[in-house]
Amino acid sequence: xxxxQVEVITSVERRRRxxxxxxxxxxxxxxxxxxxxxxxxxxxxxxxxxxxxxxRQLCARQGAASGFSPVQIVGGTAVPGLPAPVGVIEIELxxxxxxxxxxxxxxxxxxxxxxxx
Numbered sequence: 878x879x880x881x882q883v884e885v886i887t888s889v890e891r892r893r894r895x896x897x898x899x900x901x902x903x904x905x906x907x908x909x910x911x912x913x914x915x916x917x918x919x920x921x922x923x924x925x926x927x928x929x930x931x932x933r934q935l936c937a938r939q940g941a942a943s944g945f946s947p948v949q950i951v952g953g954t955a956v957p958g959l960p961a962p963v964g965v966i967e968i969e970l971x972x973x974x975x976x977x978x979x980x981x982x983x984x985x986x987x988x989x990x991x992x993x994x
Contacts (some may be wrong), residue, residue, distance in 0.1 A: 900931045
């Protein structure tokens with residue numbers, strides 16, 4: 878009969894409890910420019926998805942802005958006597974500055990050969 882080695886685990890590992898301060902420090906470090914979340918998580922001994930979850934929770938709790946601003950669509954403001962602008966977006970910023978973005982039609986060619994069709 879062959880002998881087999883058996884490992885007996887006698888200790889019970891519990892989940893680590895992270896304080897709010899520890900979570901906030903890790904989240905702040907993960908928001909730094911050029912921070913690598915997976916490396917930070919590995920150093921702290923947590924899974925990266927846990928760190929991302931803490932980021933979502935803390936940002937939601939702090940009422941972080943979504944990155945979008947309210948938009949108001951206004952009817953045509955064409956100047957009398959001039960043709961109406963086509964493909965122009967005009968953005969008026971809070972301090973009164975206006976930003977106009979015009980579209981220029983460019984011909985786009987597909988570099989992929991369609992010979993196989």
